[in-house]
Amino acid sequence: MASFLHARAALLPICLSLACGSDGETADLADDGTDGTDGADDDGSVGTGDTTGDGSSGAAPTSGITWHEHIAPLILPSCAGCHRDGGIAPFSFESYEGTQPLAEAIVAAVESGAMPPFAASETADCEPKHGWKDDLRLSEDDKQMLRDWANDGAPEGDPSLAAEVPAVPQTTLQDPDQSLRMAGSTTIEGTTDRFVCYSLDPGLTEDAFIEAIQVVPGNDKIVHHVLIYVDESGDTAELADEDGAFDCSGGALGGALVGAWAPGAVPNRMPADAGMQIPAGARLVMNVHYHPTGVGPEVDEATGIDIVWTEERPFLRHG
Ligand code: HEC
Known part of the structure; x- marks a missing residue:
C-alpha cells in the first residue's frame, strides 16, 4: 500500500506537494517506508524534489516503482509475447536480471512508439468505434511509470510483494480442430524474395465457420509473412503441383482474406x-512471402494453419 502511494506521489508530484503543505496525513504517508529522504518531505519540498530530481542527488525522493510490484505486470503482457525465451525478439523480459540493464532502451523504444510494434492508430479520419483488438500499446501513465523506474536505476523490489502478472499473449492456438500443413518442401536461397502459394484442402462437405485461426511458420528464418485466402471454387487445386504449391505474387488472390x-x-x-463462413468444397490458399537469409539455402517443409471450426452459425448459437 505504502509503495502504491509513493507511485502515485511520483505520478502526481504537484497535487501531492500541495496536499503536503496543508495535510499532515499526506506527510505521514510520505514518511511511510522511505529512508533518510523524509526530511525533504517534511519541509514541504517534495514537489520541487520530484520535478527537478534526476536521480543523481541522494535527497531526491524515489518513485517507489519496482520490477516485482509494477513493471513485470505492466510490460510482460505487452512485450513478452515476443520478448521471451525462444521468442522472436532479441532479448527476454521474463527475468529482472535480463530486463534491468535494458531499462533506458525500453523507455526510449516505448516513448518513440517503436515498441510495442503496433501500426494501427486513431486519427481524425479514422476513430474506430470499438477500439483495436489485441492492442498492446501502453498508456501515458504506463510510460510515465517506466520512465520513473528507469530514472531510479530500475530497482528490483521485494519478490515477496510481487504483483500477479496478467497472462502473456500466446502465439500458438490452443486445441485446434484441424492442422493443415504444406505437403512438400520449398527451398529458399539466393537474395531474391519469393512468394509461394499452397492450396490446402480442409475437406469441408458442408459450410463451416472459422472461430479461430493461426498460421504456424515452418521455418521462421525465412517465413516473412503469410496471408490466407478462401478459394471458393477449389480451382487452385489445378494450378498447384502434386504438393499443392504454385508460384504466386504477393497480391490478393481474389477470395476473401481470412487470416494474416x-x-x-x-x-x-x-x-x-x-x-x-467457408463454403463446402472450398480450399484455403496460404500465400507465403519468403525472405532468404542471404547466407545459404533454407528449407521450409512445415508451414501451415491451425483452425478451430464450428458448423453452427455462431450468431444463432450465441443468440
Ligand atoms: C510483436 C513482437 C514484439 C513485441 C510485442 C514487442 N517487441 Fe520489442 N522488439 C521486437 C523485435 C523483433 C525487436 C528487434 C528489432 C530489430 O532488431 O530491428 C525488438 C526490439 C526491442 C528493443 C531494442 C531497441 C529497438 O527499438 O529495436 C527494445 C528496447 C524493445 N524491443 C522493447 C519492447 C517493449 C518495452 C515492448 C512492450 C512494451 C516490446 N518491445 C514489445 C519485437 C517485439
Whole structure:
C-alpha cells in the first residue's frame, strides 16, 4: 500500500506537494517506508524534489516503482509475447536480471512508439468505434511509470510483494480442430524474395465457420509473412503441383482474406457471436512471402494453419 502511494506521489508530484503543505496525513504517508529522504518531505519540498530530481542527488525522493510490484505486470503482457525465451525478439523480459540493464532502451523504444510494434492508430479520419483488438500499446501513465523506474536505476523490489502478472499473449492456438500443413518442401536461397502459394484442402462437405485461426511458420528464418485466402471454387487445386504449391505474387488472390500472420502475431479468435463462413468444397490458399537469409539455402517443409471450426452459425448459437 505504502509503495502504491509513493507511485502515485511520483505520478502526481504537484497535487501531492500541495496536499503536503496543508495535510499532515499526506506527510505521514510520505514518511511511510522511505529512508533518510523524509526530511525533504517534511519541509514541504517534495514537489520541487520530484520535478527537478534526476536521480543523481541522494535527497531526491524515489518513485517507489519496482520490477516485482509494477513493471513485470505492466510490460510482460505487452512485450513478452515476443520478448521471451525462444521468442522472436532479441532479448527476454521474463527475468529482472535480463530486463534491468535494458531499462533506458525500453523507455526510449516505448516513448518513440517503436515498441510495442503496433501500426494501427486513431486519427481524425479514422476513430474506430470499438477500439483495436489485441492492442498492446501502453498508456501515458504506463510510460510515465517506466520512465520513473528507469530514472531510479530500475530497482528490483521485494519478490515477496510481487504483483500477479496478467497472462502473456500466446502465439500458438490452443486445441485446434484441424492442422493443415504444406505437403512438400520449398527451398529458399539466393537474395531474391519469393512468394509461394499452397492450396490446402480442409475437406469441408458442408459450410463451416472459422472461430479461430493461426498460421504456424515452418521455418521462421525465412517465413516473412503469410496471408490466407478462401478459394471458393477449389480451382487452385489445378494450378498447384502434386504438393499443392504454385508460384504466386504477393497480391490478393481474389477470395476473401481470412487470416494474416507476421512474426509475433497472436491467433485471431472471433468474438463469440461471429465466425468466418467457408463454403463446402472450398480450399484455403496460404500465400507465403519468403525472405532468404542471404547466407545459404533454407528449407521450409512445415508451414501451415491451425483452425478451430464450428458448423453452427455462431450468431444463432450465441443468440
Ligand atoms: C510483436 C513482437 C514484439 C513485441 C510485442 C514487442 N517487441 Fe520489442 N522488439 C521486437 C523485435 C523483433 C525487436 C528487434 C528489432 C530489430 O532488431 O530491428 C525488438 C526490439 C526491442 C528493443 C531494442 C531497441 C529497438 O527499438 O529495436 C527494445 C528496447 C524493445 N524491443 C522493447 C519492447 C517493449 C518495452 C515492448 C512492450 C512494451 C516490446 N518491445 C514489445 C519485437 C517485439
